[in-house]
Amino acid sequence: MTDQAPATLPRIDGRAPNRLRPVRLVPDYLRFAEGSVLVEWGNNRVICAATVENGVPGWLIGQGQGWVTAEYAMLPRSSKQRIMRDANRNKPNSRGIEIQRLIGRSIRSVVDLKAFGERTILIDCDVLEADGGTRTASITGAFVALALAIRKLREAGQIGKKPILTDYLAAVSVGIVEGRPVLDLDYLEDSQAETDMNVVMTGAGKYVEVQGTAEGAPFSAKELQALLALAGEGIGQLIAAQKEVVGELG
Amino acid sequence: MTDQAPATLPRIDGRAPNRLRPVRLVPDYLRFAEGSVLVEWGNNRVICAATVENGVPGWLIGQGQGWVTAEYAMLPRSSKQRIMRDANRNKPNSRGIEIQRLIGRSIRSVVDLKAFGERTILIDCDVLEADGGTRTASITGAFVALALAIRKLREAGQIGKKPILTDYLAAVSVGIVEGRPVLDLDYLEDSQAETDMNVVMTGAGKYVEVQGTAEGAPFSAKELQALLALAGEGIGQLIAAQKEVVGELG
Amino acid sequence: MTDQAPATLPRIDGRAPNRLRPVRLVPDYLRFAEGSVLVEWGNNRVICAATVENGVPGWLIGQGQGWVTAEYAMLPRSSKQRIMRDANRNKPNSRGIEIQRLIGRSIRSVVDLKAFGERTILIDCDVLEADGGTRTASITGAFVALALAIRKLREAGQIGKKPILTDYLAAVSVGIVEGRPVLDLDYLEDSQAETDMNVVMTGAGKYVEVQGTAEGAPFSAKELQALLALAGEGIGQLIAAQKEVVGELG
């Protein structure tokens, strides 16, 4: 970030540096899932669906707690170049694995795993269309799908009244593009960014994940602070959108 | 099929035996694919997307012709019980493989492979939601995605004027449920059917695939004829719907 | 099928259009299998072997019924071009998977799965030499191997007297070659066929599977009828051959 960066110059799509792309959350998008949402965020479209299953992974059996995990995949034509399906690759999809670990870990940070017995909640994030930021859209949507599933379970009397979710949770990307910190990078900005950072935060404004990567030049402490501030702004708006769909956390 | 079968009794969802569920084709559903369509058919939702790539599989190189193939997958929460992703299975998804072979073979029957050079057109059929009949919805939609992709290529001057598609193509299921031949089985009917048959036909009313299977009791020659007649009725309506979206075959 | 097709012209190997190639069934070909047969059908040689195991697949446990399934493979030098072993491929053998699903499904249609307890009968079909029609030879032989295994189990007092097999079962291919419907295509005819159809029928003359595919041009309703008629003729002869080896169904 240089002092010369003309902070008022509009971005490629005309947004101000601290503006999110339009976000729309369509709840109950799938008939069968316990909870689901279609996230439309700029040109991204991601379906998040929560499945509640009895039982937990082997290493948790008998510990009287549940588990939450996630899977992430992109439809082949979600992007400009067709993407080979994971099932057809000869080697693991490293990027996808990293993303789904991030989603699962993030969501677990606001879940009281002891509050819903030996159940596993699996959240599928499937990208119909991608335009930069599918991992933050997935985390933000995964939280919604989970909250809707918990509400449904509770209304059906299948779980007790003990709160399961300890806070709201959303994620956003920030980065340094052409020397200037900006919020919520689209694909084009992302591919030009010198630094790219994903931030996951709670409704209370605390950090769950901070993942900053220098794609081009390393970044300074000052730039890091500017990025964190932008991320905080974006998270606030995202959590407001979640509240409209999810309501109060039960 | 017994004579006692009360042919006028409505089906579970009130349809007459020879009625299709409502079908809606949403063209250009994906931004990036050369051709794409969302097929909404009863409670099924399937995205079909055509990708045009240079080159052909190794065994076709140098023969001056193209290739058309298909892939088929279901999103994990497209059905009541969550389905494991193909990439996470220890063994191949036999049902999926059989379906995508059927889609590819069916589509190729109306394509002049020599008319578009050494290119491969790959049609992805991804099921967002399933309610019986996803393979026939996939074939019917795959044809539309292909036709739209060809039109786009032609408009961009990337292929010559020689016709590539020789006819329209659609598919429908028929079956014997509670002793009575019916058209277009939904999931519930399909799971009760004594016989299940998928029929792929051209706009000219010729057969491309006839796949009949006795799930319960073997079926008689008379029943077979009744099923084929019903299938013919359904295909006619499907091809009419395709024509509205695709227009004349160029 | 055009009217001009000289119906009396002999085929490549001199057969009449409605003639099977010679079929020979060698029972008890393997020492260890509960039931086995070597099928010699024209130049095809296929070993079918039935194995009876205690237990059923996970999804059937506790339902008080058995299961029948099949596996199919070709020896590497069963054909003119050596075939890579399935274990050495990087991707699943789609054709083989489709065939073994067909064999299993066909056989189950004449088995009372509730009549032999929580057992699994696995029928291995291994092709020593191939010349067109190995899937129909496999189905026809699989039935014999199964019937022999059941007889052995019954003679050993390991299963009760309740009939397990509800009918005989055989399969044959038919197709349209040079515009003329013919029975039981060999490899050369198969590779030239405009339409190829596999038909699985019971001793009572009912259909279990009808799988017709237009390899070249789509086929008409009239052609479909001619093919079904030819198939019926062939099946009758095959079931007569089975009866000589298997005798009465117990």
Next chain:
Amino acid sequence: MTDQAPATLPRIDGRAPNRLRPVRLVPDYLRFAEGSVLVEWGNNRVICAATVENGVPGWLIGQGQGWVTAEYAMLPRSSKQRIMRDANRNKPNSRGIEIQRLIGRSIRSVVDLKAFGERTILIDCDVLEADGGTRTASITGAFVALALAIRKLREAGQIGKKPILTDYLAAVSVGIVEGRPVLDLDYLEDSQAETDMNVVMTGAGKYVEVQGTAEGAPFSAKELQALLALAGEGIGQLIAAQKEVVGELG
């Protein structure tokens, strides 16, 4: 081997300690393979088939020499307990891999790899029925299949007159059973053997492979010598049988 071992007591099947089981070599067993043989050796039945392909593995390209390799597999019902197909295992078939490496290495020891250009000869050994000693039957048969393939290539004028095979080659097992060295163990003897040894030798009586394993107690130098002597006797008879089928090495 203790001195008390009653050397004249017959073996389970009545053979003398230095007797082979009956061996029969059926040449040209498969229509398509360049060379093939059915080996019937006691109750073992193994098909060996040689395939000649142009080209060599990547690491040999451009070195002006050929390559010989082998594959080995057992049909599922070749043994008392059904064997899972390699393609269905979750992990590699270690025993099979070890055997096919042994076959390939053994055969190469009598082949002049520089005498037939950049070709690969692949020898498939498929066990129809097993009764102990399938690896030695495979080596012995692989040599025959190879010799027949070379003769066919030479008669067709596809290779020059330079000798390719430098000697005959056969293999036999020996072992210590109930304290007594015996030749050519069947399955029952093999499972009781204290020591098991496979010996591969040339027509000139030289060793190509000696693989002795103490299954129970370690073996002494004296026992080792007795086993080597028995193996030599057996190899002589096997090579005599090969000569009847193969004739002079060209």
Next chain:
Amino acid sequence: MTDQAPATLPRIDGRAPNRLRPVRLVPDYLRFAEGSVLVEWGNNRVICAATVENGVPGWLIGQGQGWVTAEYAMLPRSSKQRIMRDANRNKPNSRGIEIQRLIGRSIRSVVDLKAFGERTILIDCDVLEADGGTRTASITGAFVALALAIRKLREAGQIGKKPILTDYLAAVSVGIVEGRPVLDLDYLEDSQAETDMNVVMTGAGKYVEVQGTAEGAPFSAKELQALLALAGEGIGQLIAAQKEVVGELG
């Protein structure tokens, strides 16, 4: 981090909160690698080895630049519980994949990929013994192995004089344990940490990666700053240790 945290209380192993464990770098640990180092860091022992190969991955061919990548694995008995080898797992080792992507990305940030032609440098990080912090030890060692390999290439005249490394690079973990920010967590601390953060920095004190994760409770902005400060202290010492082994960057 609570105000009550007794900042002067020693840690389990007696270290002050801002103290690294002892670090020792043993250069040229392997005979064959172009560059190698054994990193002994507390009870961690990691071998880092750089391999220089001609050629680049397919997607880089013809772009006139090189590539740097990394692989990471743990020996089975590097930890208290034996770890299954990656080759024996049924599914990919997600943690390992994430770590090796981090190593490769970090190292590339200080490499001028255009300065060494179409070569690939692969850095293997193999953990002999693990005690918390193997990923930061791997990054710190990978830089050393790379620098040694480059020096060797340069001394051998195989690359030009253009600088390849733009700065030093090291990594360290920080975290919040029992409410107090500490530097360089060992295994025991890591398993108790509320927050865990890995920081990768250059010799110039700029950030390359910042990966903070709330394992327990989310962390505040104030805690984040304290962690970043600690990390900076540790990195300085690590880079000093690197300079002793590597000397000036050529």
Next chain:
Amino acid sequence: MTDQAPATLPRIDGRAPNRLRPVRLVPDYLRFAEGSVLVEWGNNRVICAATVENGVPGWLIGQGQGWVTAEYAMLPRSSKQRIMRDANRNKPNSRGIEIQRLIGRSIRSVVDLKAFGERTILIDCDVLEADGGTRTASITGAFVALALAIRKLREAGQIGKKPILTDYLAAVSVGIVEGRPVLDLDYLEDSQAETDMNVVMTGAGKYVEVQGTAEGAPFSAKELQALLALAGEGIGQLIAAQKEVVGELG
């Protein structure tokens, strides 16, 4: 071996034909393993580590005995050409599988499997650096790791006093290089050897494995005897070295 072979000519590294390279055994090399040793043998460095786990493989359950098995792998830069990790190969590492089967089988020959209950001892052999003879180094070291693990278990009172090891066990390679039998081949000799033999023997001088392979020309009976004699010499020295580290077998 020709009579002309100048038996007194030194080998490449100056050793006499019957000389081992220097062998050093560093016990307890790993903190966590129940027993471990670093084997330095010439330029080979191999870590052997024994892990004791409760339970046995499925086919042994309920038979009141234990199991011993081994795994073998090479670090990527253990050799001159980097070796791909097993986990990244598309096909099984046949050589590695063969070696680890040999290690496991050899070790079991001196273990009383009934003496330590339903436990599995898994011995990992990981090659840090290779220079010919890693399999014999692995066997020799695996025995030491096992003996150390058993002593530790016994000292901890976790197993009874019944002896578990019935004898010492070591392995060495011998071969014919330039016509002369030599002991303990290094990589260069191994790649030139006409015949290569690995011999595994007990402290009592009995054979456990004899694996001789003609890499070039077949070998005579006389050569075989010379190799066996050399192997015996080497084994004696190796077992002496083991005794210094392991002491008396408990």
